[in-house]
Amino acid sequence: MEKRQERYRGKAKTVYATDDPQHLIMHYRDDVSAFDGAKLAKLDRKGETNNRINAYVMGKLSAAGVPTHFVRLLNERDSLVKAMKMLPVECVVRNVCAGSMAKRYGIEEGTRLPEPIFEFFLKNDALHDPLVNDDHIRILGWANADEIAQMKKMTHEVNALLKPMFETAGIVLVDYKLEFGHTLDNPQGPLVLGDEFTPDGCRLWDVKTGEKLDKDRFRRDLGDVIEHYREVARRIGAPL
Ligand code: TMP
Ligand code: ASP
Secondary structure, three states: OOEEEEEEEOOOEEEEEEOOOOEEEEEEOOEEEEOOOOEEEEOOOHHHHHHHHHHHHHHHHHHOOOOEOEEEEOOOOEEEEEOEEEOOEEEEEEEEOOHHHHHHHOOOOOOEEEEEEEEEEEOOHHHOOOEEOHHHHHHOOOOOHHHHHHHHHHHHHHHHHHHHHHHHOOEEEEEEEEOEEEEOOOOOOOOEEOOOOOOOOEEEEEOOOOOEOOOHHHHOOOOOHHHHHHHHHHHHOOOO
């Protein structure tokens, strides 16, 4: 698969065209960003670490029947993915109250939730990814009712697979963000999981100590960010 021109540069990944219009290359850079791009840095080995973790998690999800855009690892920092048209919304599931939900409702971080809570956010850094509901999404045309239902169902299915997987590794899957789209070759077909699953887009706490193993280490200046990402990889059995 030949890497061609740059298609899109995100905050942590760059997407390249290939010689096949149905496939793209996702290149994981060492860049890290928080607070919608307000805080930026480069962290040595982040790209290769996240590329590996994502490949492992996507592989587990697809083996369990969740359709994903991930095709295969190409090298340390590149993965081959199916070309997608993404929906402009982010799907968050929370098993434990933390982050923006704790702040928004004045609930203590670490409060267990009796059931997972699903939230939609609009993917728009300039607006700081505002919380949106089903009506906003449907009536403003970001996704239709069927896509909304599929996103919720698939995000909960992912939770049912990943929460126990992390638990076995001594890690609490506190919350995470997923993004969905349609593959270019089947634009009316079922939704497919895109983007990534890495410690950049989720909260992971050590089950015994509560130590943070995710991007909150960067957001909150806790240090040793990539060492902790690599600890996650080791614990879940993702080859580094
Ligand atoms: P939040 O607490 O900031 O709303 O985030 C909830 C989870 O979703 C957290 O693990 C981070 C992840 N997330 C992203 O990775 N990117 C985003 O743009 C948003 C809104 C959430
Ligand atoms: N992923 C977003 C950003 O880079 C939000 C965050 O993680 O804080 O800026």
